Amino acid sequence: MADSGAATAWHQRALAEITRWPWLQKVNDRATAVVDPVYDRFRSNPVLELMHGGRWLGHSLHPALSDLPIGFWSASVLLDTAGQDVAPGGRRLDPSSTLSAAGLAAAAATAATGWVDWSVSDGEDRRVGLFHGLLNVAGVSLQGASLAARLSGRRPTGRALGAASLGVTVVAAYIGGHLVQGRAVMVNRVATTTGPTRWVRAVAEEDLPAGGVTGVEVEGRHVLLARRDGEVHAIDDVCSHAGALLHRGETDDCTVTCPLHFSVFDLRDGRIVRGPAHHPQPVLPARVRKGWIEVRGSAPAPRSRRPAN
Ligand code: FES
Missing domain, CATH: 1.20.120 (Four Helix Bundle (Hemerythrin (Met), subunit A))
Incomplete structure (x- = not known):
């Protein structure tokens, strides 16, 4: 070996x-x-x-x-x-x-x-x-x-x-x-995170009641789901600052506080409300369909092809 x-x-x-x-x-x-x-x-x-x-x-x-x-x-x-x-x-x-x-x-x-x-x-x-x-x-x-x-x-x-x-x-x-x-200190930990490239079931609708927050893993990507004002929001669950899972932190109406160094992010659009994070949390499209909450990531940018000779 x-x-x-x-x-x-x-x-x-x-x-x-x-x-x-x-x-x-x-x-x-x-x-x-x-x-x-x-x-x-x-x-x-x-x-x-x-x-x-x-x-x-x-x-x-x-x-x-x-x-x-x-x-x-x-x-x-x-x-x-x-x-x-x-x-x-x-x-x-x-x-x-x-x-x-x-x-x-x-x-x-x-x-x-x-x-x-x-x-x-x-x-x-x-x-x-x-x-x-x-x-x-x-x-x-x-x-x-x-x-x-x-x-x-x-x-x-x-x-x-x-x-x-x-x-x-x-x-x-x-x-x-x-x-x-x-060691990726002070580096955006979600800079290269993409996917899933199609709509994927994340959690049953009844498991995310109004006002609720949960963390799920969807095709290897950690996603934080929140339901606010009748809408489902999904952002990357891995904190852009140093990689803590955000759903383990405290939440209020609109924000989640990272449990590790207390960056605060807006649950609805991933915006930074307070650092030390430098980069907002990526947002994933989310929808409710047939009793399930589904999410979809962003597809990697297509690579340009060399023109055929
Ligand atoms: S891991 Fe440092 S603020 Fe989230």
Whole structure:
């Protein structure tokens, strides 16, 4: 029998190892105990949602902002390498130092948005995210020391610390990329969900009374059904934020609250009422027919065919 571990890529093994470090688990527990109550207190604040990116931006803000310090610090190292770290006209700030300072300012905004995204992560993602954050703290500290050295006239030390800061930050960025692309953190979990491609019976009509909500699986797709004001509504049951099943959350007349991180969606059209979700829930056509509630998904977009020669 084949060894299933043989197919595991080196980066998966490395990241899995990180999540097993006992010290990281301890730091994670302590950070969670401090951070979660603060996040919970301001959960409904629109500023917090905007820091996620939320319904207004449709994307997470943190990865976009993270390009800024990396870009500024890369340019700073480049100027150092080219011997351009000399202030023109005897000014205090040379171009390399200006870029270093700009990167530090951008890093503050990047860290703040990273903190809110980390607050709505779970399990292994949370531990990897914490390690990513700790590496970034190290990168920022080195960059701060680099700027201090540059400003006090110790340019070789400033150059060395700047290069070290960039190296650590790039490793942190790699781990951040793994979280998004390898583990789908803050990625729309229903982006590729389609089907069923025909009308399919989901539940008997009597099992969804007026005002009721239920979750069903229809040809492998999780669907939330709600009956409101005499109409049947169907939306994807898998939360677009991190994949929790919405029907397990609280509902009221028009909304459902995700049980995991408390995004709120409109039951009738899947619209986001409150983040951290960035993407609305897909809506499925629904109808009542012969005592059954039936749903139909959207068919995948037809692939364009090459014209015949
Ligand atoms: S899974 Fe995070 S808000 Fe739903």
